[in-house]
Amino acid sequence: MISVLLVDDHPVVRAGVRGMLDGEPDIAVVGEAASGAEALTSARALRPDVVLMDLRLPGLDGVGATSQLRTVAPDTRVLVLTTYESDADVLRAVEAGATGYLLKDSSRADLLGAIRAAARGETVLSPKVATRLLNRMRHPKQDALSPREANVLRLVAAGMSNPDIGRTLTITEATVKTHLLRAFAKLGVSDRTAAVTKAMSLGLIPPDAGT
Structure with a gap:
């Protein structure tokens, strides 16, 4: 049974x-x-x-x-x-x-x-x-995010600022910016909103990450 x-x-x-x-x-x-x-x-x-x-x-x-x-x-x-x-x-x-x-x-x-x-x-x-x-x-995605980059974008989607993200992940604000810039480059975008939107559409972060 x-x-x-x-x-x-x-x-x-x-x-x-x-x-x-x-x-x-x-x-x-x-x-x-x-x-x-x-x-x-x-x-x-x-x-x-x-x-x-x-x-x-x-x-x-x-x-x-x-x-x-x-x-x-x-x-x-x-x-x-x-x-x-x-x-x-x-x-x-x-x-x-x-x-x-x-x-x-x-x-x-x-x-x-x-x-x-x-x-x-x-x-x-x-x-x-x-x-x-x-x-x-x-067909592996060349724009796949690292776990930390995905975490940062999930927190961006949740409405957190860079300082808030840094405190949540226990990293410096400069490191947060570095992760964002790398994510922007991989996704081919130039801002936070576009990065979150594209990451969600590609399934790299949950579609309801911002809710």
Whole structure:
């Protein structure tokens, strides 16, 4: 029996997913959580085989929770189930330790297959996500940002000034400017707004980074 923990801040979504899983002879939903913090607490207590993890959660987000689950429940597999498919979201989730990445428009059959594959420790990707990553590998972006450059642009998108960004990242304002200039050069733009817009369109930073 594959035990599953559902993590999503929308009760209707959790109810819908539970309904899709109910009745499967080899899958049992053992708990639900509405936030990253609740997910960690539930995973520590329940030790599920698979966590279905949304990315956008209040407080600790899905990526942060996935990363911490390595310590809290190292044998638990995390299968991201989200509406977001940008390269940045996928890479952050995989780097945090997610076994798979599935979109919420996936069919019931795909979801069930992904849960079973994740429980076996296999990597599972939505066909759309797999296509995006394959295309990225075949045609790597010369304008790809470094992790620090992407972080700086995410904070720019959030409305932070250079001094604020420096304090947040514990770097000097001069270093912030250097990261911005390098990002401008890679993206082929000349200002902060254009850099954020292009980075979002390329999937280098989350499309809702400024919200």
